[in-house]
Amino acid sequence: SIPLSFFGGIGGSSKIGVLVKGSNYLEALAHAETVVFDKTGTLTKGSFAVSKILPVGMKEPQFLELAAYAEDYSNHPISLSIKKVYGKKIDSSRITDVKEIAGHGVQSIIDGKIVFAGNAKLMEKEHISFTPAATVGTVVYLACDGKYAGCIVIEDEIKEDSSAAIKALKSVGVRKSVMLTGDADAVGRKVADRLGLDQAYTELLPADKVDRVEELLQQKSEKGTLVFVGDGINDAPVLARADVGIAMGGLGSDAAIEAADIVLMTDEPSKIAAVIRIARKTICIAN
Ligand code: ADP
Numbered sequence: 001s002i003p004l005s006f007f008g009g010i011g012g013s014s015k016i017g018v019l020v021k022g023s024n025y026l027e028a029l030a031h032a033e034t035v036v037f038d039k040t041g042t043l044t045k046g047s048f049a050v051s052k053i054l055p056v057g058m059k060e061p062q063f064l065e066l067a068a069y070a071e072d073y074s075n076h077p078i079s080l081s082i083k084k085v086y087g088k089k090i091d092s093s094r095i096t097d098v099k100e101i102a103g104h105g106v107q108s109i110i111d112g113k114i115v116f117a118g119n120a121k122l123m124e125k126e127h128i129s130f131t132p133a134a135t136v137g138t139v140v141y142l143a144c145d146g147k148y149a150g151c152i153v154i155e156d157e158i159k160e161d162s163s164a165a166i167k168a169l170k171s172v173g174v175r176k177s178v179m180l181t182g183d184a185d186a187v188g189r190k191v192a193d194r195l196g197l198d199q200a201y202t203e204l205l206p207a208d209k210v211d212r213v214e215e216l217l218q219q220k221s222e223k224g225t226l227v228f229v230g231d232g233i234n235d236a237p238v239l240a241r242a243d244v245g246i247a248m249g250g251l252g253s254d255a256a257i258e259a260a261d262i263v264l265m266t267d268e269p270s271k272i273a274a275v276i277r278i279a280r281k282t283i284c285i286a287n
């Protein structure tokens, strides 16, 4: 039977905006040893500000339209910010095919032309010759009909409470805080350094993220647990593989909220240490 105090733990968590889907997850959280974070939308706001629009061989409005149309079907935070800057209604009848290329970007057929929008890795994969942008911001490169069409530089911001969240994890005894990201190395390093994370892995594909989590599971002690925190976009497999999967309730995808064991309704990473504290208290009373 489940001790009554477990329900108290779930209730206490819900009061601070954390949805815990079962008492077993509180037990696992009480032994949190490694906490692994996704970057975009988890440690950073994911609502990017577009800082540069650099078309090649076309006018800016035409270029921005192409980018917004290419991104029409994607829910990635990058896609949302491009569509926000474009600001106009999208005529979906012009888009006849779409494909998300996990960890790379998107491929769409617009007015019968193949359009790619994504990172440098995507351009390389598609043999598009392009000029890498000299910036630490996240860059979305565009290609239309096999030709490079320019890039958009977007700057994401670290969430106000991310730094405090990492410190709080240390203070509740979490040994290792790690970041996994599909973003460029320069961008990932900058975020990791600012936040004082113990480890950071960059330029990862979704499958690489699973491999890193497997390694981290091997490295922890037998009693300790591994917690993964993400928004579910391109990281659903790791959410499932971790001992405890935590999803962002606000920004996160419906699939992630469904797949997660715990949901942060306010998207604030500092709630993780708070719920670990609640879990510890609950376990203590229960035993
Ligand atoms: P992260 O959440 O750590 O950024 P993702 O796996 O979600 O990792 O994305 C990895 C990278 O793939 C992004 O940084 C971006 O460069 C590229 N990418 C993914 N989705 C899109 C998209 N819809 N449009 C443009 N680029 C994308």
Ligand code: MG
Pocket: 038, 039, 040, 041, 231, 232, 233, 234, 235
């Ligand atoms: Mg992501």
